[in-house]
Amino acid sequence: xxxxxxxxxxxxxxxxxxxxxxxxxxxxxxxxxxxxxxxxxxxxxxxxxxxxxxxxxxxxxxxxxxxxxxxxxxxxxxxxxxxxxxxxxxxxxxxxxxxxxxxxxxxxxxxxxxxxxxxxxxxxxxxxxxxxxxxxxxxxxxxxxxxxxxxxxxxxxxxxxxxxxxxxxxxxxxxxxxxxxxxxxxxxxxxxxxxxxxxxxxxxxxxxxxxxxxxxxxxxxxxxxxxxxxxxxxxxxxxxxxxxxxxxxxxxxxxxxxxxxx
Amino acid sequence: xxxxxxxxxxxxxxxxxxxxxxxxxxxxxxxxxxxxxxxxxxxxxxxxxxxxxxxxxxxxxxxxxxxxxxxxxxxxxxxxxxxxxxxxxxxxxxxxxxxxxxxxxxxxxxxxxxxxxxxxxxxxxxxxxxxxxxxxxxxxxxxxxxxxxxxxxxxxxxxxxxxxxxxxxxxxxxxxxxxxxxxxxxxxxxxxxxxxxxxxxxxxxxxxxxxxxxxxxxxxxxxxxxxxxxxxxxxxxxxxxxxxxxxxxxxxxxxxxxxxxx
Numbered sequence: 099x100x101x102x103x104x105x106x107x108x109x110x111x112x113x114x115x116x117x118x119x120x121x122x123x124x125x126x127x128x129x130x131x132x133x134x135x136x137x138x139x140x141x142x143x144x145x146x147x148x149x150x151x152x153x154x155x156x157x158x159x160x161x162x163x164x165x166x167x168x169x170x171x172x173x174x175x176x177x178x179x180x181x182x183x184x185x186x187x188x189x190x191x192x193x194x195x196x197x198x199x200x201x202x203x204x205x206x207x208x209x210x211x212x213x214x215x216x217x218x219x220x221x222x223x224x225x226x227x228x229x230x231x232x233x234x235x236x237x238x239x240x241x242x243x244x245x246x247x248x249x250x251x252x253x254x255x256x257x258x259x260x261x262x263x264x265x266x267x268x269x270x271x272x273x274x275x276x277x278x279x280x281x282x283x284x285x286x287x288x289x290x291x292x293x294x295x296x297x298x299x300x301x302x303x304x305x306x307x308x309x310x311x312x313x314x315x316x317x318x319x320x321x322x323x324x325x326x327x328x329x330x331x332x333x334x335x336x337x338x339x340x341x342x343x344x345x346x347x348x349x350x351x352x353x354x355x356x357x358x359x360x
Numbered sequence: 361x362x363x364x365x366x367x368x369x370x371x372x373x374x375x376x377x378x379x380x381x382x383x384x385x386x387x388x389x390x391x392x393x394x395x396x397x398x399x400x401x402x403x404x405x406x407x408x409x410x411x412x413x414x415x416x417x418x419x420x421x422x423x424x425x426x427x428x429x430x431x432x433x434x435x436x437x438x439x440x441x442x443x444x445x446x447x448x449x450x451x452x453x454x455x456x457x458x459x460x461x462x463x464x465x466x467x468x469x470x471x472x473x474x475x476x477x478x479x480x481x482x483x484x485x486x487x488x489x490x491x492x493x494x495x496x497x498x499x500x501x502x503x504x505x506x507x508x509x510x511x512x513x514x515x516x517x518x519x520x521x522x523x524x525x526x527x528x529x530x531x532x533x534x535x536x537x538x539x540x541x542x543x544x545x546x547x548x549x550x551x552x553x554x555x556x557x558x559x560x561x562x563x564x565x566x567x568x569x570x571x572x573x574x575x576x577x578x579x580x581x582x583x584x585x586x587x588x589x590x591x592x593x594x595x596x597x598x599x600x601x602x603x604x605x606x607x608x609x610x611x612x613x614x615x616x617x618x619x620x621x622x
Contacts, residue, residue, distance in 0.1 A: 132402075133396070133402065133406050134395070134396050135401075139397075139509075140394075140395065140592055141592050141593035141594065143593060144395050144592045144593070240506070240509075240510055241506055241507070241510055241512070244502070244503055244506040245503070247401075247502075248502055248503055250503070254520065255517040255520050255521055258516065258517050259517055330402055330403050330406045331403035331405060331406070332403065
């Protein structure tokens with residue numbers, strides 16, 4: 099099986115990593131739209147266009163499944179269940195909502211997300227469509243992406259900023275928090291320490307990976323092959339990717355597409 | 361006189377503000393390439409293409425002068441002195457280098473800039489072309505743009521991060537620091553407090569404004585008119601703009617161009 103994923107930058111690699119754990123024999127193609135990153139502060143109409151273009155590109159490679167490995171892009175494309183070629187499309191929002199409802203006891207769910215995702219109100223709508231009694235509390239966390247990208251996870255400032263984002267959610271007595279951006283699971287340990295063991299953290303990457311598992315019918319002949327396409331030259335992407343995917347061998351083919359790539 | 365400026369977001373408005381002080385009767389057109397912001401972490405080849413497209417757009421409006429109101433874009437376009445139509449092009453790097461050399465006593469100059477600008481080495485080259493004895497010390501400050509955009513200027517974390525960026529420069533005994541990104545002058549007060557009065561801070565917006573002054577031949581009939589074009593819908597841009605330009609009247613026409621605007 100050939101799985102195509104896209105995100106604006108490295109964040110979506112956390113989704114790839116989790117899918118690879120569940121489907122180690124799948125072939126992967128990852129598109130990083132680095133020329134237009136980040137997606138988290140772009141307008142819905144713009145994100146919708148970028149998403150459509152990225153899906154068309156993955157479609158052109160004849161992948162078997164497309165995963166929108168970005169919450170901001172997922173939030174404007176929940177209605178896209180299949181591509182123009184009929185390829186099934188998965189997003190990172192639906193499966194994490196189902197998982198949050200499975201985990202919560204008091205039906206009070208917190209969402210930590212980018213501005214774009216928070217403003218879309220997509221998590222509240224999706225969760226309340228599944229369970230109208232659940233209460234959803236959303237918190238914008240716009241500085242977490244730059245802090246992760248600058249490798250500031252263990253710095254004091256990240257602790258201070260995380261605390262300011264998490265306190266309003268914890269005051270609402272949530273027992274489950276969805277890490278609603280692909281970058282956030284990189285701060286899982288720090289968030290977990292601030293929230294304590296009574297709060298369950300949902301990593302949407304793991305949720306979408308589990309929802310893909312039933313699709314795997316037979317091992318691919320090209321098991322484990324991985325291709326990465328980028329829309330901008332990003333010299334540190336490969337390094338980040340190898341680190342995130344915990345890969346010691348050079349299994350990545352870097353193919354800059356140029357900023358006008360469709 | 362009709363002055364066209366561009367930047368990826370609101371940052372370049374600090375340049376517009378300074379030029380407006382020097383040339384209050386000029387007409388202004390500002391292009392914010394919000395669909396592809398930020399520029400500070402994009403590759404040179406990509407930035408060069410965005411810059412060329414933005415210049416073409418301003419050329420199509422028949423402006424009299426084009427100002428690249430962004431350091432990252434300026435750093436890849438120092439050779440562009442005029443557009444295809446022959447319109448003179450100014451950048452924010454040249455004038456600030458001249459000003460830094462005018463101000464320094466010990467010829468030790470610090471540059472605070474984005475990754476793209478720092479990596480380009482453009483400040484060192486430009487300053488050393490003017491004075492081979494000057495020593496230039498560069499410091500990347502990648503978190504300042506998101507902190508400014510999130511209005512975190514007065515927060516403790518900004519203080520901590522600023523200190524970590526400025527300390528290496530101060531250790532080099534610089535007596536002049538160029539604020540090499542249009543967002544940074546918004547933190548002028550905080551930076552000044554950390555550096556002390558013995559360090560002169562150079563705001564490139566002011567330097568480029570002063571270099572434009574001699575161009576003003578006659579007052580424009582449409583004095584003070586201002587148009588803003590954006591490549592993405594950015595609901596808070598107008599608010600930011602009014603605040604930055606200290607304008608109490610609605611003098612801005614917001615015209616989203618869509619993400620594929622050329």
